[in-house]
Amino acid sequence: MRLKLVFAASALAALVGAGSCIALVLGVFSAKALSSPGLLVTSTLVLPVATIVFAAIFVYRHTARRRKIQALLTAIIATLLTLTFFILASILSARRIQPNLALHGTQSIDHEANVFVEIHA
Numbered sequence: 593m594r595l596k597l598v599f600a601a602s603a604l605a606a607l608v609g610a611g612s613c614i615a616l617v618l619g620v621f622s623a624k625a626l627s628s629p630g631l632l633v634t635s636t637l638v639l640p641v642a643t644i645v646f647a648a649i650f651v652y653r654h655t656a657r658r659r660k661i662q663a664l665l666t667a668i669i670a671t672l673l674t675l676t677f678f679i680l681a682s683i684l685s686a687r688r689i690q691p692n693l694a695l696h697g698t699q700s701i702d703h704e705a706n707v708f709v710e711i712h713a
Contacts, residue, residue, distance in 0.1 A: 608643050
């Protein structure tokens with residue numbers, strides 16, 4: 593097996609596919625588009641799927657033995673890496689747009705406490 597080719601093609605497919613999708617969503621649309629995606633934002637998911645399919649076909653064409661297994665392994669690894677990139681992007685973008693809330697109170701937080709909320713941008 594050519595494991596170096598499988599891992600390199602998977603990593604490159606995930607980086608290019610997820611990176612282009614994340615860049616389009618965060619660059620063209622707003623950061624809130626990840627939390628409530630529309631049809632246009634959802635259509636950008638075609639890019640990662642296309643890069644994963646291209647990487648699997650590339651590995652299939654450039655290996656001599658066990659072609660189907662290596663192509664399937666490439667697609668699975670690239671899919672897992674792409675999902676990891678999407679999860680990291682949604683976590684990091686949610687932290688970036690969420691305002692810092694500081695609660696100051698004289699008692700515990702309940703309906704009778706005097707609580708002041710300051711928003712730090």
